[in-house]
Structure formats: structure tokens, C-alpha cells
Amino acid sequence: MSNNFIKVENPVLIVEGKQADNERLKAESDYLRGTIVEDLQDRMTGGFTSDNFQLIRTHGMYQQDDRDIRGERQKQKLEPLHNVMLRARLPGGVITPTQWLGIDKFADDYTSYGSIRLTTRQTFQFHGVLKPDIKLMHQTLNSIGLDSIATAGDVNRNVLCTSNPVESELHQEAYQWAVKISEHLLPKTRAYAEIWLDEEKVETTEDEVVEPILGSNYLPRKFKTTVVIPPNNDIDLHANDLNFVAISDNGKLIGFNVLVGGGLAMTHGDKATYPRCADDFGFIALEHTLAVAEAVVTTQRDWGNRVNRKNAKTKYTLDRVGVDTFKAEVEHRAGIEFGDSRSYKFTHRGDSFGWVSGIDGKHHLTLFIENGRILDYPSKSLKTGMAKIAATHQGDFRLTANQNIIIAGVAEADKAAIEQLAREHGLLNDTTSNQRKSSMACVAFPTCPLAMAEAERYLPKLVDDVETILTKNNLADESIILRVTGCPNGCGRAMLAEIGLVGKGPGKYNMYLGSDLAGSRVPKLYKENVDEAGVLTEIDALTARWSTERINAEAFGDFVVRAGIVDQVNISVRDFHDD
Ligand code: HEM
Ligand code: SF4
Numbered sequence: 001m002s003n004n005f006i007k008v009e010n011p012v013l014i015v016e017g018k019q020a021d022n023e024r025l026k027a028e029s030d031y032l033r034g035t036i037v038e039d040l041q042d043r044m045t046g047g048f049t050s051d052n053f054q055l056i057r058t059h060g061m062y063q064q065d066d067r068d069i070r071g072e073r074q075k076q077k078l079e080p081l082h083n084v085m086l087r088a089r090l091p092g093g094v095i096t097p098t099q100w101l102g103i104d105k106f107a108d109d110y111t112s113y114g115s116i117r118l119t120t121r122q123t124f125q126f127h128g129v130l131k132p133d134i135k136l137m138h139q140t141l142n143s144i145g146l147d148s149i150a151t152a153g154d155v156n157r158n159v160l161c162t163s164n165p166v167e168s169e170l171h172q173e174a175y176q177w178a179v180k181i182s183e184h185l186l187p188k189t190r191a192y193a194e195i196w197l198d199e200e201k202v203e204t205t206e207d208e209v210v211e212p213i214l215g216s217n218y219l220p221r222k223f224k225t226t227v228v229i230p231p232n233n234d235i236d237l238h239a240n241d242l243n244f245v246a247i248s249d250n251g252k253l254i255g256f257n258v259l260v261g262g263g264l265a266m267t268h269g270d271k272a273t274y275p276r277c278a279d280d281f282g283f284i285a286l287e288h289t290l291a292v293a294e295a296v297v298t299t300q301r302d303w304g305n306r307v308n309r310k311n312a313k314t315k316y317t318l319d320r321v322g323v324d325t326f327k328a329e330v331e332h333r334a335g336i337e338f339g340d341s342r343s344y345k346f347t348h349r350g351d352s353f354g355w356v357s358g359i360d361g362k363h364h365l366t367l368f369i370e371n372g373r374i375l376d377y378p379s380k381s382l383k384t385g386m387a388k389i390a391a392t393h394q395g396d397f398r399l400t401a402n403q404n405i406i407i408a409g410v411a412e413a414d415k416a417a418i419e420q421l422a423r424e425h426g427l428l429n430d431t432t433s434n435q436r437k438s439s440m441a442c443v444a445f446p447t448c449p450l451a452m453a454e455a456e457r458y459l460p461k462l463v464d465d466v467e468t469i470l471t472k473n474n475l476a477d478e479s480i481i482l483r484v485t486g487c488p489n490g491c492g493r494a495m496l497a498e499i500g501l502v503g504k505g506p507g508k509y510n511m512y513l514g515s516d517l518a519g520s521r522v523p524k525l526y527k528e529n530v531d532e533a534g535v536l537t538e539i540d541a542l543t544a545r546w547s548t549e550r551i552n553a554e555a556f557g558d559f560v561v562r563a564g565i566v567d568q569v570n571i572s573v574r575d576f577h578d579d
Contacts, residue, residue, distance in 0.1 A: 013303045013320075013321045013325070014302070014303065014306075015305040015306065015307045015308070015320075016307070017307040017308075018307065019306050019307060020306060020307060020308065020309050020312075022054065022154065022309060023217055023306050025051040025054055025055065026154065026216075026217045026218050027216060027217050028051070029051065029055055030191075031187075031189035031191055031210050031211065031216070032055060032058045032059070032187060032189050032191040032192075032218075033055075033189075033191045033194070033195065034051050034052045034055040035051075035052060036048070036052050036055060036056060036059075036195050037195055039052045040131065040134065040135065040195075043131070043132075045079060045082065046079065046081065046082035046083065046130060046131050047063055047079070047080075047082035047131075048063055054153070055153075056084070057152035057153035058149075058150060058152065058153035058154070058155055058187065058218070059138075059148060059149065059191070059192055059195070059196065060086055060087050060088065060089065060147075060148025060149065060150070060151040060152060061084040061085065061086050061087075061134070061148065061152070062084065062085045062087075062152060063082055063083075063084055064082075064083060064084065064085050064127070064128075064447045064448070064449060065080035065081050065082050065083065065449075066081055066083075066112075066128070066446050066447065067445055067446045067447070067449070067451070068445070068446040069081065082130075082131070083112060083127075083128045083129055083130050083131075084129050084131075084134060085125055085126065085127050085128075085129075085447060086125060086126045086129060086137060086148055087119065087123055087124075087125045087148060087151040087152060087158075088103075088123050088124055088125075088141065088146055088147070088148050088151065088158075089123065089146070089147055089148055089149055089150065089151050089158050089182065090122060090123040090124070090146070090158060090399065091158065091159045091160075091161065091175075091178045091179045091181075091182040092122065092159070092160065092161035092163075092175045092178040092179065092227075092398070093122030093123065093160070093161070093163060093398050093399035093400060093401070094175065094396055094397070094398055094399075095124075095146075095396065095397050095398075095399065096145075096396050096397070097389075097390040097391070097393045097394075097396070097397070098144060098390075099144045099145065099146055100386065100387070100390040100397060101387060101390050101391065102140060102141075102143070102144040102146075103116060103124060103126075103141075103144075103146075104116065104383065104386065104387045104390070106126065106137060106140050107126055107383070110126075110129055110130075110133045110136065110137065111126045111127060111128045111129055112127070112128030112129075112130070113127045113128045113375075114375060114376075114383075115127065115373050115374060115375040115383070116374040116375075116383065116386075117372055117373055117374070117443065118369055118372030118373075118374065118399050118400075118403045118404065118405060119372060119399075119403065120372075120401055120402070120403055120440065120442070120491060120492060120493060121157070121158055121160060121224070121401060122158065122160050122161075122163070122235070122399045122400065122401050123151065123158050123399060124399065125443075127443075127447050128447075134196075135196055138192075138196035138197065139196065139197060142196075142197055147192065149186055149187065149192050150186055150187055152222070153218070153222065154218045154219045154220065154221055154222060154223075155185075155186075155187055155214060155218055155219060155222070155223065156182075156185035156186070156214075156219070156223045156224075156225055156297060157222060157223065157224050157225075158182070159178045159179075159181050159182040159185075159225045159226065159227065160178065160224075160225070160226040160227070160228075160235040160240070160401055161174055161175050161177075161178035161226070161227045161228070161229075161235070162174065162227070162228050162229040162232055162234055162235060162246075163234055163351065163398045163399075163400040163401065163406055164232070164234075164351065164352055164356060164364060164366065164398070164400075164406060165358055165362075165364060165398070165406075165408055165409075166352075166356055166357075166358050166359070166364070167229070167248075167251060167358070167359060168358040168359050168360040168362065169251060169252070169359070169360070170229060170246065170248050170251055170252070170253055171229060173252075173253040174227050174229050174246045174253060175227075177227050177244065177253075177256075177286075177289060178226075178227045180289075180290065181225055181227070181244070181289065181290065181293050182225075184213075184290050184293060184294065185213060185214075185225070185293060185294070185297055187211060187214055187218070188210060188211055188212070188213075188214075189210055189211065190202060213294055213297060213298060213301075214297070214301065215298075215301050217306070218301075219297070219300060219301050219304065220300070220301070220304030220305055220306045220309075220312040220313075221304065221309060221312035221313045222313070223241045223242070223297065223300065223313075223314065224239070224240040224241050224242070224263075225240060225241065225242045225243070225244075225293065226240045226242075226243045226244070227243075227244045227246065227256075228243060228244070228245050228246065229246045229248075230245060230246070230344040230345060230346055231344075231345055231346055231347040231348065232346070232347075232348060232349065233346035233348070233349045233518055233519045233520075234349050234350070234351065234400060234401050234402060235401045236349060236401060236493050236496050236519050237259055237262060237278060237519075238262040238264075238276075238277040238278050238496060238519060238520070238522070239262055239263065239264050239490070239493050239495075239496060240262050240263070240278070241260065241261065241262065241263065241278075241296075241300070241313065241314040241315070242258070242259075242260055242293065242296050242297070242314070243258070243259040243260070243262065243278055244256035244257075244258060244289065244293075245257040245258075245259060245344055247283065247342045247344065251359075253286065254285070254286065255283055255284055255285045255286050255342075256283070256284055256286070256289060257280060257281075257282065257283050257341050257342055257344065258280075258281045258282065258283075258284055258292055258296075258338065259278035259279060259280050259281065260278055260279055260281055260296055260314060260318065260326070260327075260330075261276060261278050261279050261314050261315045261317075261318040261323075261326075262276060262277055262278035262315065263275065263276055263313045263314065263315040264490035264493060264494075264495040264496065264522075265313070265488065265489045265490045266488045266490070266495075267310060267488060268488050268502075268504060268510070270310065271577045272310065272311060273310055273311070274576045274577065275490065275495040275496075275522045275576065276315040276318075276319070276522075277520070277521065277522065278315075279318060279323045279327075280341050281327050281330065281338050282327075282338025282339055282340060282341050283338060283339040283340060283341055283342050284336060284338060284339070288334060288336045291334040291335065291336065292330065292334045292336065294333075294334070295329075295330040295331075295332075295333035295334035296314075296330050298333060299317075299326060299329045299330055299333060300314045300317055303317050303321055303326070303329075304316075304317050305317065305320070345518075346518035346519065346520065347517070347518060348517055348518065349402075349481070349517065349518065349519050350402065350437065350438060350481075351366045351368075351400050351402050351404050351406075351437075352366055353366045353367075353368055353404075353432075353437060354366065354428075355415070355419075358409075361412070362395065362408075362409045362410060362411065363410045363411075363412065363415055364398075364406050364407065364408045364409070364410065365406065365407045365410065365415075365418060365419065365422065365428075366400070366404055366405070366406045367404060367405050367406070367407070367422060367427045367428055368404055368429075368432050368436070368437050369382065369403060369404050369405055369427075370436070370459075370460060371403065371441055371456045371459060371460075372403025372404070373456070374386055374405075377426075379426065380425060380426025380427075381425045381426065382425060382426060382427055384425060385421055385422060385424065385425020385426065385427045386405075386425075386427065388421050388425070389407060389418060389421050389422065389427075392414075392417065392418070392421075393407060393410070393414075393418065394409070394410075394411065394414065395407070395408050395409025395410055396408050396409055402440060403440060407422075433463075433467050433479070434477060434478065434479035435463055435466055435467050435470060435478075435479045435480065435482070436463045436467070437479070438479040438480060438481050438482060439459060439462075439463050439466075439481075439482045439483065439484075440459075440482075440483045440484075440492050440493065440497075441455040441456045441458065441459040441483065441484040441485070441486075441492050442455045442456065442484070442485045442486055442491035442492035443455065443456050443486070443491070444456055444457070444485070444486025444487075444503065445457060445486065448486060448487075450486070450487050450489060451486035451487055451503065452486060452487045452503040452504060452505055452506075453486050453487075453503030453504065453505060453506060453507060453508060453509060454486065454503070454506075454507075455484045455485055455486040455492060455503065458484060458532070459484055462482075462484065462532075462535070463482070465536050466480075466482065466536075466539055469536065469539055469540045469543060470543060472540075473540070473543045473544050473546075473547040474547050475543060475546070475547050478556075480498045480499055480543075480556040480557075481496075481497045481498040481499070481515065481517070481556075481557070482497060482498070482499045482501075483496075483497035483499075483500050483501070484500075484501040484502075484503075484509070485500075485501070485502055485503060486503040487502070487503050488502050488503075488510075490502075494512065495512065495515075495522050495523065496515050496519045496522060496523075497512070497515055497523060498513065498514065498515055498516070498517075498523070498555065498556045498557035498560075499511070499512070499513055499523075499539065499556070500512040500513075500515070500523050501535065504528070504529050505529070507531050507532055508529045508530065508531055509529075509530055509531075509535060510525060510527070510528050510529065510530070511525075511526045511527045511528075511530050511535065511538060512524060512525055512526060513526045513542070513557070513560045513565065513566045514557050514560050514561045514565075514566045514568065514569070515557050516555065516557045516558055517555050517557070521568065521569055521570070522569050522576065523557070523566070523569065524566040524567055524568070524569050524576070525566075526538075526560075526565070526566050542556075542560065542565065543556070545559075545563065545565075546559050546560075549563060
């Protein structure tokens with residue numbers, strides 16, 4: 001195996017010490033192959049063994065089991081019912097109707113939950129695929145032009161792009177950059193094609209550089225990239241390592257402001273971990289986009305902490321080496337200088353529900369999907385409805401970073417039929433409150449092995465109760481960005497919410513307050529270990545004050561900061577933890 005770990009420009013900035021075990025397993029994996037093929041054939045267990053358990057992540061899968069039935073199976077002396085969750089690679093969340101019909105059928109035939117889950121990073125997940133069906137799953141995706149390469153693990157993951165194509169031309173250009181960046185930063189190993197698509201193994205020579213960008217050890221930790229079109233920060237750039245903010249002139253894309261080092265994950269009680277907003281490095285012209293993306297990734301590759309995975313993300317590298325040092329290195333590697341940041345403004349993060357028209361005369365219908373779960377419920381057959389729409393729709397679909405879906409590119413003549421199908425199947429419902437549309441949760445139980453508290457299953461009832469409270473406090477039409485995550489990893493982006501609930505233990509949450517509508521700051525810890533009744537009591541008291549004390553149309557997050565209920569958190573850890 002050749003080692004193509006690229007020369008480190010400034011070795012002083014490397015963290016010394018015993019490397020994390022993930023470094024060994026990546027290095028020994030033969031470029032992400034491991035012994036996955038052998039494991040796949042072993043039917044004595046439904047799971048993957050040793051390093052393969054981790055390695056399948058770089059192919060877009062997590063091994064899971066249903067935690068609701070784990071205890072019961074243990075009593076029967078059975079191993080957990082292992083299965084995998086698959087996350088597709090879908091830059092900008094764009095998926096065609098034909099592709100939708102393909103994934104709809106696979107979800108019916110081969111997933112134990114029968115659902116398609118729209119995620120907070122603009123893709124979909126299958127939950128509950130058993131080992132004998134995994135290869136078929138990848139081949140099915142491949143047959144419809146999809147894959148799941150690098151959607152998990154220590155690589156650059158699915159690249160996001162602002163969803164709603166209202167400014168059609170600008171959106172199209174930005175979206176194409178999201179695709180190009182995704183492809184440029186993908187692992188170059190042929191492991192995925194060999195293992196899942198039965199393609200021939202092509203031997204590499206000793207001195208061949210297999211992974212010129214990612215290196216033989218890949219990245220120190222997961223890495224996330226976005227392209228965002230102001231004024232909508234729907235993709236929540238501060239949750240991501242590398243962000244390209246589209247700067248346009250007369251509706252034409254001319255370049256990007258580049259923001260580096262956002263991230264939300266933390267560990268309860270560990271002050272060396274914290275959510276952090278991204279730093280603005282400045283403006284670049286379009287032609288430098290890929291070089292800058294590559295330079296940020298390789299700088300993080302070489303300087304990121306490979307000793308302690310809890311401090312391995314880009315945000316910690318920036319704080320350790322200094323933002324200016326990191327930025328100068330990116331300029332050096334990309335052979336450019338960042339220009340002064342161009343001005344832009346984010347005003348909101350939510351999706352525009354209902355119909356909106358693009359400047360190209362096409363129409364786009366955004367559907368609210370609670371928890372992003374596309375499933376046939378007794379009261380609403382969302383999955384059947386989506387399949388019927390896919391069977392007639394001539395445009396495409398856009399998955400949003402808020403777990404919703406846009407039926408995009410509808411001609412005037414087709415609007416009525418699409419709307420009727422959406423209404424018939426409960427996909428469009430005029431009574432959904434603003435509060436429900438502003439609420440979000442991660443998956444958590446029963447599938448996520450890291451969940452400490454409920455999130456997706458808790459949210460619908462929580463929103464019912466918050467709606468009642470808002471009405472009681474004369475705020476019926478108002479809404480608060482309310483997000484719940486089952487643990488502090490932050491998949492539901494609670495650390496960019498006006499009210500963020502972060503799972504602490506069964507039925508217990510830490511309550512954070514004070515992000516803003518644009519998502520430009522992280523919230524601050526307000527109360528720890530609050531139970532579900534306590535959450536409602538707090539929200540009642542806080543919104544009662546908001547109702548009477550707010551100035552003009554002040555948003556909830558701004559109110560709690562101005563009223564001194566919580567302190568404002570600025571860019572870094574200095575304000576997030578109290579000391
Ligand atoms: C140490 C940090 C993190 C770890 C270990 C982690 C782990 C996981 C796991 C195990 C799942 C699968 C849950 C399931 O589908 O059953 C998941 C889902 C997901 N995570 Fe994370 N995660 C982390 C941080 C984040 C952050 C900061 C974001 C984005 C801001 C994120 C975005 C997602 C998304 C989009 C999903 C798909 C499900 C959804 O939409 O809720 N993750 N994560
Ligand atoms: S936030 Fe925690 S509980 Fe929720 S999906 Fe992510 S890892 Fe699982």
C-alpha cells in the first residue's frame with residue numbers, strides 16, 4: 001500500500017501524541033476497503049465486525065439496531081437485530097422524479113421502517129436495511145444515478161446549497177458549484193465501485209497517489225461544506241466547516257465570500273468542546289472556488305487534531321493555530337489572496353411554504369414534512385402521495401435543509417393537478433401553524449445509538465403544547481425557531497435555535513436560548529436537566545414576558561438576549577462557557 005500522506009507545510013502546528021485509533025483503521029483500510037467484502041458474506045452475524053463497523057460509514061452507512069427491542073432480544077439471548085441506515089449523496093438536495101420512484105420502491109421492499117427520511121442536510125436516509133439487501137441497495141441507487149459515497153466518516157460530506165430556486169439562474173449556477181465541489185472533494189479510491197457495484201479491482205503502483213486531496217488517512221474528522229444564497233441562510237452555514245456565500249451582480253454569480261470553521265457538536269460537561277460560528281475569510285472570484293475548497297480541506301487534513309477526536313474538527317484547528325495563520329496557509333496553498341468581504345445579509349432560515357414563482361416563469365411548491373418522515377400514516381398517505389406526484393411531475397424535487405421538500409419547476413398548466421395530489425395525501429395542509437413549520441428534531445430513538453433522549457418522537461406533542469401556550473399568551477401567529485436533538489452532537493441544529501433542547505438523559509433536556517432569525521449566533525445555556533413538564537413551564541413564562549415586553553416585532557431570540565435572560569454568545573468559546 002502506498003502512503004500518499006502529503007508533505008505537511010508547517011509541521012509545528014501538528015498535535016503530537018498517540019494517534020486516535022480511527023487513524024490506524026483508516027491507514028490500514030487499503031483506501032476504505034477493509035474486509036467489508038468478507039464481512040458481507042458472513043451470515044453468522046447481521047452486523048459488521050471490527051474496523052468494518054466504522055469503515056462502512058465512508059460508504060454512507062451506519063450500523064444500527066432498534067433500541068426499543070434491544071432488551072427483549074437480549075433476554076432471548078439473541079444478538080441485536082443489526083441493520084444499516086443509508087444516507088445518500090445528493091448535492092444541493094436535488095433528486096429527479098424517476099430517482100424518487102426508485103427510492104420509494106426500495107423503501108417499501110427492503111427497509112424495516114418503510115419510510116424515506118428527509119434529513120437536515122438535504123438528503124434522504126433509509127432506515128433498517130438488512131445485510132443480505134445492502135448490495136442490492138447500492139446497485140439500485142447506482143441504476144438511477146445515485147450513490148452514498150462519503151456521506152459519513154472522516155471525509156467531505158454531502159454538499160448543501162440553498163434550496164428554493166426563486167432566482168432561477170443564480171440558483172442554477174450556485175447549485176452547479178455545489179455539485180462540482182462535491183465531486184472535487186470526493187474520495188478517489190475505487191473501493192465503493194469494487195465492493196458494492198462489483199467493479200474490477202485495478203491494482204495501484206507503490207508510488208501512485210490514490211488520494212491526492214484527502215490523503216491515505218483521510219481527514220481527521222467529518223467535514224461539511226455548503227453553498228448559500230443570501231438572504232436565505234436555510235442551510236445554516238455556521239453548522240458547517242466550509243461555506244461559500246454566493247455574491248451576485250445583477251442576478252449573475254460573480255464569486256463567493258468564504259466562511260470557515262463552523263460546527264455545533266459538543267460533549268456535555270467537557271469545556272474543551274463547544275459550538276462555534278464560522279469565520280469570514282473574505283471574497284474570492286468564481287474561478288478560484290475549487291482551489292480554495294481544496295486548500296481549506298488539505299490545511300485541515302494536515303493541521304487537524306488526529307490525537308483527540310473530540311477536538312479534531314476544523315473549528316478547533318482554527319482556534320488552536322489562529323484564524324490568521326489558517327487563512328494565510330489557505331491563501332498560500334490556493335495561490336490566491338482573499339479580497340475584502342462583499343456585503344450581504346441573511347434575513348431568515350425557514351423554507352417558503354406553498355407556491356413561489358421563479359423568474360423563469362416556473363413554479364415551485366414547498367411542502368412541510370413533519371420530522372422529514374415520508375411515510376404512509378393512517379391519517380395521511382404522504383409516501384403514496386409523493387410517488388403519485390413523482391409519476392407525473394416534469395421538473396425535479398429539492399430536499400431542503402429543514403427536512404422539507406420542494407416540487408420544483410412546475411409549468412403553469414400542471415400546477416392545479418400537482419396541488420390536488422398534494423392536498424389529497426396530506427402533503428399540503430393550510431392549518432399547519434407557523435410554530436410547527438419553525439420546529440425541527442433529529443432522529444434520536446429508536447435508531448440512533450447515541451441518543452440520550454427522545455427527539456423526533458417528542459417533537460409533535462411538544463409543538464402541540466407550545467402552540468397552546470403561544471395562543472394563551474396572545475402570540476398565536478408568532479413562531480420561535482425551536483429545535484430538539486437527542487444528544488449534544490447537534491444533528492437537529494439545536495445550537496442555532498432560538499430555543500434549543502439538547503438531550504441529557506431519558507426525558508431530560510438542557511435548554512439553550514438566544515440564537516437569532518438569521519442564525520448568526522449560537523444560543524446560551526439557560527437551564528439544565530429540565531423535564532418535559534419543566535420545558536413547558538419555562539416556555540410559558542418566557543413567552544408571556546416576550547408577549548408583553550417585546551419591542552415592536554422583536555423576535556424571541558433577540559428578546560431573551562436584550563432582556564438579559566441569557567447573555568449573548570459571540571463567536572467563540574469565551575462566551576459559550578461561563579469561564
Ligand atoms: C460528533 C458529532 C456527531 C455525531 C457523532 C453524529 C452522529 C449521527 C448519527 C449516528 C446519526 C444517525 C441517526 C439515525 O438516523 O438514526 C446522525 C444523523 C444525522 N446527523 Fe449527525 N452527528 C454529529 C453531528 C452532527 C451535526 C453537527 C450535524 C449538522 C448540523 C449533523 C447532521 C446530521 C444529519 C442531517 C443526520 C440525519 C438525520 C437528521 O436529519 O436528523 N450531525 N448523526
Ligand atoms: S443529535 Fe445525537 S441523538 Fe440526534 S441523531 Fe445526532 S447523534 Fe443521534
